[in-house]
Amino acid sequence: MAVPKTLYDKIIDRHRVCALNDVQGPGERLLLYVDRTVLNEYTSPQAFSGLRAAGRTVWRPRAALGVVDHVNSTAPDRAGPVEDTNAQAQIDYFARNARDFGFEMFDVFHALQGIEHVVLPDLGWVLPGMVFAAGDSHTTTYGAFGSVGFGIGTSDIEHLLATQCLPYTRLKTMRVTANGALPLGTTAKDMVMAVIRQIGAAGAHGHALEFAGEAVRALGIEGRMTLCNMAVECGARVALIAPDAVVLAAIAGRPRAPGAAMLARGWEAWRQLASDPEARFDREVMLDAATIAPMVTWGTSPDQALPITGAVPDPVALPAPMQADAARAQAYMGLEPGTPLSAIPIDRAFIGSCTNGRLSDLRDAARVLRGRKVASGVRAMIAPGSSTVRREAEAEGLDRIFIEAGFEWRQSGCSMCLAMNDDVLAPGERCASSTNRNFEGRQGSGGRTHLMSPAMVAAAAVAGHLADVRELVP
Structure with a gap:
């Protein structure tokens, strides 16, 4: 057997x-x-x-x-x-x-x-x-x-x-099972940030991490890419989701995809690509998707995150191994314990990256920005993840929504995800960002990064401070 x-x-x-x-x-x-x-x-x-x-x-x-x-x-x-x-x-x-x-x-x-x-x-x-x-x-x-x-x-x-x-x-294996349904206003970005917060920045070190469960299966292909993209931020070397009809639909008709006949033949093999029901994982993690709220980071590591309804934690109230890192992060970020996250002002807002620069991400942001304006004093930018995404967004008129709201509609590239080009934060500038890392200096020397979903970035840009998107889009 x-x-x-x-x-x-x-x-x-x-x-x-x-x-x-x-x-x-x-x-x-x-x-x-x-x-x-x-x-x-x-x-x-x-x-x-x-x-x-x-x-x-x-x-x-x-x-x-x-x-x-x-x-x-x-x-x-x-x-x-x-x-x-x-x-x-x-x-x-x-x-x-x-x-x-x-x-x-x-x-x-x-x-x-x-x-x-x-x-x-x-x-x-x-x-x-x-x-x-x-x-x-x-x-x-x-x-x-x-x-x-x-x-x-x-x-x-x-x-x-x-x-x-x-x-x-060969890596050890780990499975994160997310059951239940994501509440309105929350996204795959919030789900993966919740996972990283729960298990820590090294929680999946040395593992191949498989995402499973009804909340994962309910995601579109772009949400699934967000999950797998950010799995590395909790130490995973590999991330996986078993392929299904969502994957097949995402491949079909793409410029370099197999033709219809070959795709049908491939699907007969691909549908077998799943963990066996009796397969044992070296670690199992359970998550109730219904309890996840829109997330933001307060520190300088992706696991230093909380729901937007929370407040900057007091380092001395955290477990002892976390206290020194939390104190250093708060000093770098210029934050005081007890400050409500929704009261933190921003200077910049950025939507883009390989994590959240796809068409569905831009649609999420557009729903928030339609008929609204970026707050005075905030510079807001959108860099689509590819030229293809940029054309698709323009075909839907999303670019007009962004421009009318006060966002810069830029060309594609890594842009402000990392300080390797001309899109950088100045020292001390604070940015609401849809990217994947909030390390010290990641977006520019002395720059302060708060990670969140594209919809949450749009909400922050309009409010002029970190904000709960659920208050703008019921």
């Missing part, structure tokens, strides 16, 4: 080339075949320099796609080289590598340009049962399609490009 397996182990076993040690289960070292990778201008240069120095080629150029997303400007009128000469040098070297090594690249002006983890699903290039490895930790996003995705370092990128394989250590 076959041993029951988790979805993660099933996919890893199907891509296992050979064993590299005698360990069974977690900790096993193996050579893993990787189906596809995505490259960007920021994390790939050293890998290509290594290939050049060793005289090696890319083993399967068609299994790699390059996109410019990290260092490029998102200015609405971008038309030429970026002002930062170092950034432009990275873009130029990336283009040279694409030509010399024969992989396809979407440059800044390509019609399909955008953030890597938004572009690949746009194309229909992420299919259930695949393994993706890429030089960005948020490669976990692809787990929404029932694929194993994980981030790798520069030397691993070089190895992957040269061989299409990687030495890999």
Whole structure:
């Protein structure tokens, strides 16, 4: 009788080339075949320099796609080289590598340009049962399609490009089951922030995390991508959701997706991609989705979060291991214990990133902003996750809602998610942000970041302070 397996182990076993040690289960070292990778201008240069120095080629150029997303400007009128000469040098070297090594690249002006983890699903290039490895930790996003995705370092990128394989250590497994229904006003972003708060920033360290339960199945594909994207913020190396009809519908008709006949054949195999009912996980976590409220972070780690109805905690009231980090975070954020979260003023509002820069995210924000204006003194920006998303939003007239409300409608790219381009916070500026990380200096040296859903960012922009979206949109 076959041993029951988790979805993660099933996919890893199907891509296992050979064993590299005698360990069974977690900790096993193996050579893993990787189906596809995505490259960007920021994390790939050293890998290509290594290939050049060793005289090696890319083993399967068609299994790699390059996109410019990290260092490029998102200015609405971008038309030429970026002002930062170092950034432009990275873009130029990336283009040279694409030509010399024969992989396809979407440059800044390509019609399909955008953030890597938004572009690949746009194309229909992420299919259930695949393994993706890429030089960005948020490669976990692809787990929404029932694929194993994980981030790798520069030397691993070089190895992957040269061989299409990687030495890999099998992870422990963890399942988060969210039952019940999300209340109105709450989203997948709130769900994953609640998970991270509950288990901690290292709660899933060393694990492949599978999301399950009726609240997860009720999400659309973009909400599922948000869950898997931010799973890395609680330490997960891989995130997964079993594929179903929602996934099939999200792939069908995409520019690079299989044709209808091939998709139907694929679905016969993909529908088997699920953890066996008797499969045992190394850790189980339960969550009641009905109890989740709109969430915001108050500190400098994604697990330092509370419902918007809460107040900045007193460090001495927290468990002893958390007190020092909480005190440091509050000092950096310029907050006093007991301050209601809804009373914290903001200077900036940002909607975008590989976490929340998709069409459904923009629709959520537009519902809040329709007929309203950004508060005086707040600079608000939206950078769609891809040029495709930007066109889709404009076709629905969402851009007019944003512009009339006072938001800047920008081009696609990582933008203010991280301080690698011209979209940065000034020291001391406080930002309501739909991004994935609120680390010190993440959005700019001395910048202060509060994470939340796109709808909550829109509510904060209108109010001029952190605000409960449920009070604006019943």
